[in-house]
Amino acid sequence: MKKIYFVRHCSADGQHKDSPLTTIGMRQAHLLSNFFSKENIAIDKIISSPYLRAIESIKPFATKSSSEIEIDDRLSERILSDEPIDDWIEVLEQSFNDHNFALPGGESAKDAIQRANTVLESIYSDDNIKNVIIVSHGNIMALLLQQYDGNFGFEKWKELQNPDIYLINYNTDTSTIECLWNA
Numbered sequence: 001m002k003k004i005y006f007v008r009h010c011s012a013d014g015q016h017k018d019s020p021l022t023t024i025g026m027r028q029a030h031l032l033s034n035f036f037s038k039e040n041i042a043i044d045k046i047i048s049s050p051y052l053r054a055i056e057s058i059k060p061f062a063t064k065s066s067s068e069i070e071i072d073d074r075l076s077e078r079i080l081s082d083e084p085i086d087d088w089i090e091v092l093e094q095s096f097n098d099h100n101f102a103l104p105g106g107e108s109a110k111d112a113i114q115r116a117n118t119v120l121e122s123i124y125s126d127d128n129i130k131n132v133i134i135v136s137h138g139n140i141m142a143l144l145l146q147q148y149d150g151n152f153g154f155e156k157w158k159e160l161q162n163p164d165i166y167l168i169n170y171n172t173d174t175s176t177i178e179c180l181w182n183a
């Protein structure tokens with residue numbers, strides 16, 4: 001069995017890829033670090049979205065455990081459109097219901113799942129890796145988790161917190177997910 005800790009980043013000051021964590025977010029990043037220390041489990045790899053808020057969220061734990069943070073573009077947040085959109089929540093809901101739906105310059109849910117899944121697949125196929133932390137974003141996280149729990153749709157995305165942690169207990173025959181964060 002493998003354990004994939006899927007982390008949504010801590011509170012951030014905006015949605016730009018360079019938006020930093022807020023002061024509260026920085027405190028949350030230390031709580032995340034405490035959480036993983038208490039798990040008392042050897043983490044083989046930390047992989048993060050290239051967005052600053054994701055990297056900053058796991059930095060305290062990476063420093064404490066003397067681990068490297070591997071940056072992977074495939075964990076970037078999904079782009080809904082290349083134009084600013086006022087009703088992005090409705091667009092997001094539509095895209096959960098229709099995985100082929102995409103606005104001009106945007107990525108469909110299907111394409112987002114496909115590219116982020118290649119990260120999970122490379123973990124699943126590597127016998128030397130057992131426990132991994134992935135740090136990413138709400139939308140991509142909800143789409144990936146939907147594959148393990150069909151109820152994980154738009155409503156569950158709305159319930160996600162900053163930060164949040166879902167554990168994927170991966171087995172070749174059956175995999176389960178559980179929410180580990182209840183701050």
Ligand SMILES: O=C(O)[C@@H](CO)OP(=O)(O)O
Pocket residue numbers: 008009015077078136137138139140
């Ligand atoms: O809420 C989300 O799903 C996304 C929106 O793009 O952002 P975040 O990086 O805050 O998780």
